[in-house]
Amino acid sequence: MTIDKRDFLKLQPLTIIVIGGGAAGFFGAIACANANPYARVILLEASRQPLAKVRISGGGRCNVTHACFEPAGLVPNYPRGGKALRGAFTRFQAKDTVSWFANHGVPLKKEADGRMFPVTDSSETIVQCLMNAAEDNEVELRTGRPVVSVKRLPNTQFEVYLKSGETLKCDRLLLATGSNPIGYKIAQEFGHQIEPPVPSLFTFNIADPNLRALSGVSVNPVRLRLSVPEQPTLEQIGPLLITHWGVSGPAVLKLSAWGARILHDNRYQATLSINWLPDLQQEQLREKILAVKNEWSKKAIALHRGVDLPHRLWQYFINRVGINTEVRWAEISNKTLNQLVQEISQGKYLISGKGVFKEEFVTCGGVSLNQVNFKTMESKLITGLYFAGEILDIDGVTGGFNFQSAWTTAYLAGLAMAEN
DSSP states (O other), X not given: OOOOHHHHHHXXXXXXXXXXXXXXXXXXXXXXXXXXXXXXXXXXOSSSSSOHXXXXXXXXXXXXXXXXXXXXXXXXXXXXXXXXXXXXXXXXXXXXXXXXXXXXXXXXXXXXXXXXXXTTOOHHHHHHHHHHHHHHTTXXXXXXXXXXXXXXXXXXXXXXXXXXXXXXXXXXXXXXXXTOHHHHHHHHHTTXXXXXXXXXXXXXXXXXXXXXXXXXXXXXXXXXXEEOTTSOOEEEEEEEEEXXXXXXXXXXXXXXXXXXXXXXXXXXXXXXXXXXXXXSOHHHHHHHHHHXXXXXXXXXXXXXXXXXXXXXXXXXXXXXXXXXXXXXGXXXXXXXXXXXXXXXXXXXXXXEEEOOOTTOOEEEEEEOGGGEETTTTEXXXXXXXXXXXXXXXXXXXXXXXHHHHHHHHXXXXXXXXHOO
16 A cells, blocks of 8 residues: 555644744745645744834834845845856845745835835735734744754754743754844854854044034935054945934944944944045045135135035034135135145045844844755755845845845745655
């Protein structure tokens, strides 16, 4: 008598446990349960409310992904992990994310800068979509279940120990714990190398009260250069926002991501060079200002700037080089004019620390990528152990890239765990 494989699986189904009820944990659990309806998928979340980071992301709108639909185009947006993700993105990338959510009743929209949000502009839409998909696929969601340790059994199963004293067994285990130390601890106990986690995506504190007094002034674009002794200079171009603690905006956040480890190692002390008018060569800027001086020689320099900069910022520059706001253009020496050009094109600002980018905490560091198979997201050291999301040494710049790496790695892990 032959037994149908499906009937056999019904009698002895796979048990899969996913630790971490964030974006990666939910997506991996859903993908696994959908691919293998006979598997038992248990999703453990330490807190009472899952998907907490999804709820607050994008200012409560949830920046789901980025409208970049070529794997090669996605890769450069990851300071760490881009090379490993290249192949993974050929199997599940941004357009697949868009299709997945559309198929689950949540169309996404593209904004001018490429970020993609639900058309409702509410992260709650994404939360409910994931919750519903998990329920529809019979994922067993257990909240308020912190995990304290995991043990490998002789029969290759895993034993998961909860803080409550409860013990669960599974055939396959997905760690999607984000930057929670318990995930790193479990991975390390199984022999995985952990790249030290440090903050990524943060703003810069600038100890200049006169600059900070311009809080709310924005310039687009600027060119930023980050200088740390004995380290290569890093550069970014894009919008900048002056804040009451220093500078923020997309250009700063991208620079912070690429310089995350260097800045951490240097205790967030560095020199930031800002070119406030990067579309002009320095000599072009000088000629432009000289033309203003010649044409408006009898006018006050504070009121006739002749360059495309906010008025308050212009006054800041002339004060910074020691020019009285009531001085007329005719009274400005060539030496002072050159100082003004230098200040606009190569102004130096001392970074004295880091701020927080809203509540969207991102870290670089995590499980070393050379110990993970990026076709399946399975550990190369422990059969049946998988990783997804921020627990890996992967981080992207702002714009939906961190969520995309979570969707991609979780989806691949989910499919691989579902296989018998």
